[in-house]
Amino acid sequence: MNKTRQLHIALIQMDIELANPTVNQQRAEQWITQAMSAAPRPDVIVLPEMWNTGYALDRLEGLAERENGKLTAWMSQIAKQHQIVLVGGSISEQRESGFYNTLYVYGADGERTAKYDKIHLFKLMNEEKFMQPGEEKALFPLHDVTAAASICYDLRFPELARSLALAGAQIWFVPAEWPHPRMHHWRTLLTARAIENQMYVVACNRVGRDEKSEFFGHSMIIDPWGEVLAEGDEVEGIISATIDLDLADEVRGRIPVFADRRPELYIHEQK
């Protein structure tokens, strides 16, 4: 981070080869190397959802990463080597208790700052038949603010985003594999979550296709006022923007949504 409390963020909007973790890791590394050669140099790099295997849900045995395996070591090493925060999208991971869609964040010292298992599994893609849901949300320190991360379908649950904002999040990372024909939902929901929670929304979607779906990219970096700072198209590439770490507080001061809340009247919060 530089003295003006800015962060340079780069999203790796990559294609993912179904069920080929070796190729996908090579591609991710090439994209990260390319992102690091840009000016300004990124402070934070974000990968998409399930970037190791794609949605090869019926083939995860033997393909998914083992817990504490080589891929997490690689993410840690990449973060340290480039002195960046790596929001390592999510990977499919195998544990004793089953398969998980798991997001990792590593700091510039190579230490892990967050681990998050997707809590809302996406029935339209049969995710719940193959994966176990997570039980906790993810908040982590990022430079001197609090950040949060969720995965793809989690975007459809405004209560989750609000609870993260209430817990202090000013930047929300959302790696995804969000396909056609729901681009309108993606863009609208991302923008709404940024405006209503007065936080940055940083969303990295994949491109390309698998056996069932075509993914449209349109990765986005949206500021706490709802302005789109950067947006991808439908091809592979690096989407980047510089964010101002003071803006969330400034917007929250301008329209004091959090101070004006009436939680006692919100039915879901009375449970």
Ligand SMILES: O=C(O)CCC(=O)C(=O)O
């Ligand atoms: O909610 C959607 O439309 C897409 C969600 C999705 O593709 C996922 O969670 O993997």
